[in-house]
Amino acid sequence: MSNATLQRARPEGRAPAPEQEKPRRRRTTWWLLLAPILAFDVVLFLSPLGKLVGSSFTGNAYQRVLEDPLVVRSLINTLSISLASTVVTVVLGYVIALVLWRSGTVTRVILFAVVLLPFWTGILVKNFAWAVLLQDNGIVNSFLQTVGLTDAPIELLHNRLAVIIGMVHCLLPYAVFPIFSSLTSIDDRLALAARSLGAKEASIFRRIILPLSTPGISAAGLLVFIISTGFFITPVVMGGPGDMMIANQIDYYARQLTDFSGAAALAVILTVLVSILVAIYQRVLKAGGQHADN
Amino acid sequence: MTTSVISAAASTRTTASAQGSIELRQVRKTYGDVVAVDELDLVVEPGEFVTLLGPSGSGKTTTMMMVAGFEEHTSGSVLIDGKPVDSLPPRDRNLGVVFQNYALFPHMSARENVEFALRMRKVPKAERRQRADSALERVGLGTMGDRKPRQLSGGQQQRVALARALVFNPAALLLDEPMAALDKRLREHMQEEIKTLQKSLGISVLFVTHDQDEAMAMSDRIVVMKDGRIVQSGPPEEVYNHPLTDWVASFLGDTNLIPCTVLERKDGEALVDLGGLGLGRVRDRGVAGENYAVSIRPEHLKFSSEASADNCGKAALVSSTNLGATVRHRLTAGGHELQVRELSSDATNRPAPGAELFVTWEPDKAQLLVLEQ
Numbered sequence: 153m154s155n156a157t158l159q160r161a162r163p164e165g166r167a168p169a170p171e172q173e174k175p176r177r178r179r180t181t182w183w184l185l186l187a188p189i190l191a192f193d194v195v196l197f198l199s200p201l202g203k204l205v206g207s208s209f210t211g212n213a214y215q216r217v218l219e220d221p222l223v224v225r226s227l228i229n230t231l232s233i234s235l236a237s238t239v240v241t242v243v244l245g246y247v248i249a250l251v252l253w254r255s256g257t258v259t260r261v262i263l264f265a266v267v268l269l270p271f272w273t274g275i276l277v278k279n280f281a282w283a284v285l286l287q288d289n290g291i292v293n294s295f296l297q298t299v300g301l302t303d304a305p306i307e308l309l310h311n312r313l314a315v316i317i318g319m320v321h322c323l324l325p326y327a328v329f330p331i332f333s334s335l336t337s338i339d340d341r342l343a344l345a346a347r348s349l350g351a352k353e354a355s356i357f358r359r360i361i362l363p364l365s366t367p368g369i370s371a372a373g374l375l376v377f378i379i380s381t382g383f384f385i386t387p388v389v390m391g392g393p394g395d396m397m398i399a400n401q402i403d404y405y406a407r408q409l410t411d412f413s414g415a416a417a418l419a420v421i422l423t424v425l426v427s428i429l430v431a432i433y434q435r436v437l438k439a440g441g442q443h444a445d446n
Numbered sequence: 447m448t449t450s451v452i453s454a455a456a457s458t459r460t461t462a463s464a465q466g467s468i469e470l471r472q473v474r475k476t477y478g479d480v481v482a483v484d485e486l487d488l489v490v491e492p493g494e495f496v497t498l499l500g501p502s503g504s505g506k507t508t509t510m511m512m513v514a515g516f517e518e519h520t521s522g523s524v525l526i527d528g529k530p531v532d533s534l535p536p537r538d539r540n541l542g543v544v545f546q547n548y549a550l551f552p553h554m555s556a557r558e559n560v561e562f563a564l565r566m567r568k569v570p571k572a573e574r575r576q577r578a579d580s581a582l583e584r585v586g587l588g589t590m591g592d593r594k595p596r597q598l599s600g601g602q603q604q605r606v607a608l609a610r611a612l613v614f615n616p617a618a619l620l621l622d623e624p625m626a627a628l629d630k631r632l633r634e635h636m637q638e639e640i641k642t643l644q645k646s647l648g649i650s651v652l653f654v655t656h657d658q659d660e661a662m663a664m665s666d667r668i669v670v671m672k673d674g675r676i677v678q679s680g681p682p683e684e685v686y687n688h689p690l691t692d693w694v695a696s697f698l699g700d701t702n703l704i705p706c707t708v709l710e711r712k713d714g715e716a717l718v719d720l721g722g723l724g725l726g727r728v729r730d731r732g733v734a735g736e737n738y739a740v741s742i743r744p745e746h747l748k749f750s751s752e753a754s755a756d757n758c759g760k761a762a763l764v765s766s767t768n769l770g771a772t773v774r775h776r777l778t779a780g781g782h783e784l785q786v787r788e789l790s791s792d793a794t795n796r797p798a799p800g801a802e803l804f805v806t807w808e809p810d811k812a813q814l815l816v817l818e819q
Contacts, residue, residue, distance in 0.1 A: 341547065344514075344516055344536070345550075347536040348537070348542070348543040348611075349537070350538075359551075359562075360551060364552070
């Protein structure tokens, strides 16, 4: 609509005013405003990153780490654990966001607090809390035994499920907020209109709410996946020896083997791998969007 | 897009027009202690175009929302086609609703928007498409079916909203300030189009607006609302020319309100004492009350070169403003401020500000009112 108005307005002789004096002044200001953050970035981010990339190319680091079967295993772990955590987090996050969106002011404030509390709690605290809950004589196991579902404690800790549980708990806020904000941007009257046109609640969700909240879902998926590839503490605290992720290998190379160029190579491999996956993800999303257009 | 296209396409519609009445009986809506709508009685006859007109907070939108079923009324009853619908959800009321911002589904094409109601009614795909296309054609958007709402102009979006509300042959159409987002010229054009469409379909319309010009232009009947109550209801000309209260008179257009005392009533006229303006004869509606005022529309006050016995006041011209088609004169007369409006083409050789002249009016154009404010 605004496009049409613009196009209509232009022929009437309101061409954008020729800018002469202003841009020069604006350009100087622009640089000045950027200077502090640029300096900060160059000194504290770009130069160390350059050094890291540079050192990864010394002493056959890539060949060395890729020949390490544990590294390959960790890479596969990283991708599969991250993928599983992302799917679970986005699904759970969507449900929470829906409830938040639908609830009244008081419930909403309480729910927000519940979602934000883990966000503000240290990751170590959260993971150890889960470890306490899931250990052999923890609440979950004693409950299962009291109810009579099992006779002996079930191994709930130090396996992949535990890692995913711990990660999902940390990642939830990153999914809830993008989805919630895309839900709140949906005009309430769309649901009213759908209702007047004969739609039941299920159809309104499937045909109106879900499609219109996909931007939030895809943003949440991307954000959660990228964050989850860097998890380091959770696999240590809650996982078994077979659940180590790439960040744990980087730590191992840097601190146990003091092979810094190997650690650097691993960091670069992870970054490149995630970048490729993100690119594919966005390509798929775009294609999906175009398909929906037709 | 001409209106004739609409009416030609619309005449192919098969549904009979002898249905679609809306009735509200003693409907009341309260939010806590606040009464939004109070004991409202209203009937929209089949094929009638009824406008709820009132300022914001008058309860007009709440009333419409209760008819649509989006708001539950506290007491009373809503009937559609003579059947109570109080317990029916909106989807079962069979009413087409057009919202203020159109509420088109942004991720669907114009056609998919129109098809939505048919999809919900499990109409087979081929028929669905055919009906949606003919509804779009009816509103002059036959070639725009594949466009998304954001690729359409405001007027086109409104047509899609109309097609979407009409495609399932609803019992009646509810329009909630549908022209508020359009510019003045487009708004006037759409008023005519909607009116033509409504007439040719013979569909009943409940229209909500705060714009008195829009209400005047489109309605068979205007229902003026204030503070959750109906103040006056009747054909546009009647409400405009013969308002019941001073509030209605000033809400619907400009008017001159002159306090008065009634001296005598006979033959449908009343003789009133207008204070500084002398005696006057006005149309007597037999209103009862202590405080009276006479309302004369600015266009019904005429200049006169000589004095007459009554219906005539001596006035001093304060200012004249040319508004294009009309000229607005401000005068003072007997301690009252008066406004006279005349066509620019008639306003030749008018005296300069400060000059003294006479104003006069026909008894039938002056309305005796109860003072409400």
